[in-house]
Amino acid sequence: MKAITRAIRPEQLREITLALLxxxxxxxxxxxxxxxxxxxxxxxxxxxxxxxAVVAVGQTLVVLTRNIDLSVGSIVGFSAYFVGTxxxxxxxxxxxxxxxxxxxxxxxxxxINGALVAYGRVPAIIVTLGTLAIYRTILVDMSGxxxxxxxxxxxxxxxxxxxxxxxIGDLDIRLMFALAIxxxxxxxxxxxxxxxxxxxxxxxxxxxxxxxxxxxxxxIVFSAFVLCGALAGLAGxxxxxxxxxxxxxxxxxxxxQSVAAVVVGGVxxxxxxxxxxxxxxxxxxxxxxxxxxxxxxRVSEFxxxxxxxxxxxxxxxxxxxxxxRLRRAWAQDSLTADSQPAK
Amino acid sequence: xxxxxxLLRRWEALLLAILxxxxxxxxxxxxxxxxxxxxxxxxxxxxxxxxxxxxxTFIIINGEIDLSxxxxxxxxxxxxxRLHADGVAMPLAVLVALLVGLACGAFNGFWIAYVxxxxxxxxxxxxxxxxxxxxxxxxxxxxxxxxxxxNVLGQQPLIGPFPFAILLFFGMLIAAVIILQRTTFGRYVYxxxxxxxxxxxxxxxxxxxxxxxxxxxxxxxxxxxVLLAARLGAVRGNTAEGFELxxxxxxLLGGVxxxxxxxxxxxxxxxxxxxxxxxxxxxxxNITGNTQTGVIGALLILSVLVPNLVSQARGLxxxxxxxxxxxxxxxxEVEMS
Numbered sequence: 262m263k264a265i266t267r268a269i270r271p272e273q274l275r276e277i278t279l280a281l282l283x284x285x286x287x288x289x290x291x292x293x294x295x296x297x298x299x300x301x302x303x304x305x306x307x308x309x310x311x312x313x314a315v316v317a318v319g320q321t322l323v324v325l326t327r328n329i330d331l332s333v334g335s336i337v338g339f340s341a342y343f344v345g346t347x348x349x350x351x352x353x354x355x356x357x358x359x360x361x362x363x364x365x366x367x368x369x370x371x372x373i374n375g376a377l378v379a380y381g382r383v384p385a386i387i388v389t390l391g392t393l394a395i396y397r398t399i400l401v402d403m404s405g406x407x408x409x410x411x412x413x414x415x416x417x418x419x420x421x422x423x424x425x426x427x428x429i430g431d432l433d434i435r436l437m438f439a440l441a442i443x444x445x446x447x448x449x450x451x452x453x454x455x456x457x458x459x460x461x462x463x464x465x466x467x468x469x470x471x472x473x474x475x476x477x478x479x480x481i482v483f484s485a486f487v488l489c490g491a492l493a494g495l496a497g498x499x500x501x502x503x504x505x506x507x508x509x510x511x512x513x514x515x516x517x518q519s520v521a522a523v524v525v526g527g528v529x530x531x532x533x534x535x536x537x538x539x540x541x542x543x544x545x546x547x548x549x550x551x552x553x554x555x556x557x558x559r560v561s562e563f564x565x566x567x568x569x570x571x572x573x574x575x576x577x578x579x580x581x582x583x584x585x586r587l588r589r590a591w592a593q594d595s596l597t598a599d600s601q602p603a604k
Numbered sequence: 605x606x607x608x609x610x611l612l613r614r615w616e617a618l619l620l621a622i623l624x625x626x627x628x629x630x631x632x633x634x635x636x637x638x639x640x641x642x643x644x645x646x647x648x649x650x651x652x653x654x655x656x657x658x659x660x661t662f663i664i665i666n667g668e669i670d671l672s673x674x675x676x677x678x679x680x681x682x683x684x685x686r687l688h689a690d691g692v693a694m695p696l697a698v699l700v701a702l703l704v705g706l707a708c709g710a711f712n713g714f715w716i717a718y719v720x721x722x723x724x725x726x727x728x729x730x731x732x733x734x735x736x737x738x739x740x741x742x743x744x745x746x747x748x749x750x751x752x753x754x755n756v757l758g759q760q761p762l763i764g765p766f767p768f769a770i771l772l773f774f775g776m777l778i779a780a781v782i783i784l785q786r787t788t789f790g791r792y793v794y795x796x797x798x799x800x801x802x803x804x805x806x807x808x809x810x811x812x813x814x815x816x817x818x819x820x821x822x823x824x825x826x827x828x829x830v831l832l833a834a835r836l837g838a839v840r841g842n843t844a845e846g847f848e849l850x851x852x853x854x855x856l857l858g859g860v861x862x863x864x865x866x867x868x869x870x871x872x873x874x875x876x877x878x879x880x881x882x883x884x885x886x887x888x889x890n891i892t893g894n895t896q897t898g899v900i901g902a903l904l905i906l907s908v909l910v911p912n913l914v915s916q917a918r919g920l921x922x923x924x925x926x927x928x929x930x931x932x933x934x935x936x937e938v939e940m941s
Contacts, residue, residue, distance in 0.1 A: 329724075382916075383908045384862045390849060391901035398898025517728065524725050531722060563739040563841070570733020577725045578715065 270591075272534065275527035275584060279542040283549060290553040297553070300431025307434075308422060310548045311441035312337075312499045316515055317522040317540040318448050319371075319492030322485045324523055325452075325461040327468060327532025328385035330486065332374060333493040333519055335396035337512030340366045340497030342400055342409060345507045349413035356417055363498035364491045370396060371490015375483035393516065401509045411505030421502040437499055444492065449537035461485060465532025521569070522547055525576040527584075547572070615859040615911070619874040626878055630885035637888060644765055646884045651769040652677065652828040652835070653847055654876050657854045658773075658780045659824045661872045663817055664855050665784075667797040667864025668716065668723035670818065672730030673825040674847035675738065676708045680829030682738040685747035685839035694751050702826050708734055709822020710815070717814035731848065739841040748838030758834025769831045776824075781869050789813070797864030850897075853904050854879055878903075 269277070291298040316333050323330045340363045347362065348354055370392070377388040411419065424436040452458035460481050464471045472478045496515075501507055520530075526543025528535025547569060554565045630637045647654075656673050663670050680701040687697035708730065715726045762768045784790040792813050796803040804810050833839050858875035860867025879900055886896045 377905060377909060381909045382912050383905060386862055387856055387908055388905055390853060390856075391905035393849070394897045394901030398894050398901070401892075401894045402898075517731065520728060521732065524728065530725050563743050564736065566732050566736025567740060568736070570729045570731070570736055573729035573732065574715065574726065577721050577729070578719060581719060581721050 272527070272536065272539075274587065275580070276536070276539050276542055278579075279526065279539065279546060283542065283546050286546065286549055286553065290557065294553070294556055297556070300433065302552070303432050304435065306545075306549055306552050307438040308503060309552065310545050311435075311437045312496050312503065313515065313518055313522060313548060314441045314541050314544045315444050315492050315496040315499065316519040317526070317544045318444055318537055319489035319496075320519040320523050321526075321528050321535060321537055321540040322448070322461060322492075323385070323489045324520075324528050324530060325465045325532055325535060326482050326485050327465045328378060328482065328485070329389065329520065329530075330371075330374060330489050331386065331389040331516045331520075332370070332392040332396055333489065333496075334512045334515035334517075335393050335400070336367050336370045336490055336493035337497040337500055337515050338507075338510070339370065339396050339400045339512075340494040341501040341504075341511050342404060342507050342509065344498055345409035345414065345501045346404075348415055348418060348501075349409055352415040354415075359418075360495070360498055363494045363501075365494070367494015367497060368487050368491035371487045371493070372483070374490065375486025378486060379479040379483040389516075397509075397513075404509050406509055408509075409501075409505075409507040414501075414505055418502055419505065437502065440499070444495075445537050445541045452537060457481065457484070462533055465529075465534075467533075518547070519544075521573050525573055527576070527580060543576070616868070616871050616874060618907075618911070619857075619859065619871060619878065623874055623878045623881065626881045626885060630881060630888065633885065634888040637885070640765055642884070644767070644770065646880050647770050647773070648767060648835070650850075650880055650883070651767075651773055652832040652844070653851050654854065654880075655769070655773050655776060655828045655831070656821075656825050656847075656851050657872060657876060658776055658869070659817075659821045660851050660855050661780070661858070661860055661867065661869060662784065662793055663723075663821055664852075664860050664862065665797045665864060665867050666793050666814065666817055667800065668814065668817070669727065669852070669862075670712065670723065670730075670821045671727040671848050671852075672708065672712060672734055673821060673851060674844045675731050675734035676705050676822055676825035677829030677832060677844035677847060678842065679708065679734045679738040679741075680705045680826035681833040681839045681843045682741040682841065684830055684833050685750075686741045688750060689747050694754055698830055701830055702823060705822045705824075705826020705829070706819055707822070708826075709819040712822065713815040713818030716818060717811040735841075735845070738843075742839065742841045744841065746838050746840045750834070750837065754834050755837050758831060759837070769835070772831075777869070777873065784869055789816075793817070794865060797866075799865075850900075853900060857904050857907050 287298075316337065320330060320333060343366055344359055344363045348359055374385075374388055374392055377383050377392075378385045381388075422435070422437060425433045426436050426439045427434045452461070460471070460476055463474075463476060464478050464481055468478060497512065500512060504511070522544035523535070523540050524530060524543070525547060526535065526539035526541070528540055528543075550568065550572065551565055554568065636642050656677070660670060660673065683701040683704050684694075684697045687700060688694060692700075712723070712726055712730050715721045716723045757768050760767065762771060784793065792803070792808050795806075795808060796810050796813055800810055829844060832844055836843070854875050855867075855872055856862060857879065858867065858872030860872065882900065882903070883896050886899065891899075
């Protein structure tokens with residue numbers, strides 16, 4: 262027992278559970294659906310996970326600081342539409358510039374959120390509830406309810422979602438999925454090794470204490486929102502690449518999806534604990550279930566949401582009931598382990 | 605003495621001023637504005653939402669949030685429609701829908717009050733789950749053809765020019781004011797919102813109060829869903845989708861703190877009037893629904909930002925706790941009692 266408690270932390274237990282759950286889900290559906298265990302399923306799920314995972318990474322940054330960003334869905338839609346329009350008008354825009362434009366646009370919208378929350382001292386839920394509506398309104402008014410169509414987009418963008426980085430047997434590791442993994446890993450490393458990352462936890466655990474300890478809390482919270490917006494902008498670009506056809510409702514509902522992924526992934530909604538890996542696994546589990554249920558003929562697709570709701574509840578409840586107890590056992594265990602040499 | 609009452613009074617004065625500006629603007633812009641049918645129409649178009657706003661006020665003052673209300677509304681409407689289509693008598697169908705709403709509320713309340721999970725997470729699950737249940741019931745069908753009396757209840761004037769739902773709303777408003785400002789229960793709602801721990805140690809049944817609030821929220825949301833079905837005359841799986849944001853916006857604009865413990869129904873009533881008038885005025889001026897939502901979003905942010913900036917400029921304490929804590933513990937500068 263002690264060997265186990267020393268090897269893994271309770272937080273990691275959550276990630277291990279999620280990974281196991283994902284395996285169970287895959288095994289279950291592969292016994293139910295003909296041809297489920299194939300490259301096609303993998304590609305379908307990874308393509309769709311890629312987008313929501315990037316948004317969830319941004320959401321995690323904000324949630325770690327005990328805030329929330331409900332405007333990400335509107336930012337995704339806005340940048341997808343804006344960049345899509347630019348590319349449709351001028352096919353010669355370089356890929357690099359298009360991506361930079363999407364990220365920059367998202368960062369600006371995130372900076373507005375961040376400034377209002379950190380410096381304007383308006384609660385995040387109020388700010389982002391407001392900007393959720395405002396960003397969407399600007400998009401609808403700007404576009405005149407016109408749609409970006411696939412045909413007008415440059416060829417490299419149309420090819421992007423099918424572009425492979427590597428191919429292992431039937432499984433394609435697509436460029437967009439690799440990009441999402443890269444984002445997850447980079448931000449996870451940042452959380453663990455960079456001062457900025459540790460400070461996010463410090464603020465989320467106790468904002469008062471963090472401020473009293475002399476941390477520049479306003480600047481850090483502001484940065485978290487800017488990064489969240491930038492990542493939502495990047496996700497907007499990926500959304501554009503994946504769907505091609507962008508209407509003014511693009512990305513709607515992604516704010517709740519990302520919060521759901523974060524919560525299932527074990528990021529504490531009251532800040533201070535959680536990881537990017539957890540958020541990524543949460544996003545994967547949700548998306549895997551969604552995609553699989555669509556193809557499972559025994560239940561109608563209308564069951565999807567009901568099961569998803571139940572899953573979120575189970576995730577949060579298990580965290581509160583089981584993990585808290587384990588954490589206590591862990592803490593006690595390490596106490597006795599530490600005190601022994603002293604005797 | 606706590607500085608809170610005077611601040612609140614100033615807050616409501618500000619809302620009243622905004623309301624007057626909006627009304628004056630409307631009066632000068634359109635000759636139709638002051639007609640009684642326009643004023644009734646103004647309420648009727650959002651009546652289901654503002655019925656739920658009343659109970660949401662209690663929940664937010666209590667320091668919690670209920671994101672699932674719109675899904676409960678949709679589910680109740682779908683239950684009525686499905687049972688009606690299956691040949692169940694309408695009054696019974698309505699009763700079942702209300703019970704379903706009550707059960708949803710009890711389900712939320714159980715996890716929040718007795719297991720101690722955050723209401724944001726539980727009701728987010730509810731938002732998705734109950735909507736799923738509604739979709740399962742109707743799939744992609746749209747069900748209408750309700751009995752004549754049911755449609756009349758939602759669409760026709762009942763007494764004088766007033767439809768049933770509007771009369772009901774004003775009745776509920778009076779009841780809500782009495783419960784919140786004049787009863788022990790209402791006092792408990794504030795005390796728990798201020799500081800749950802202190803409330804528990806002073807012998808208040810925190811769990812029971814929270815449980816009752818969420819059950820009331822489910823029941824009233826279901827009632828609003830049934831009224832919505834009656835007014836629309838047909839129900840789909842996505843009925844009332846997205847209403848939760850409007851409802852929460854109205855409560856917060858009314859000066860109810862998202863951290864719980866402070867806010868009044870007077871403020872919320874003023875905020876309801878402001879939003880309804882704003883929407884009505886913009887509709888009369890041919891501004892689309894989407895832009896209206898954007899304007900209200902901006903108003904929501906400004907309503908908290910401007911007082912903050914003013915008090916910062918004057919070196920006063922701000923109305924809201926300092927940065928980076930939307931879900932934080934209630935502030936200690938609010939006095940108990």
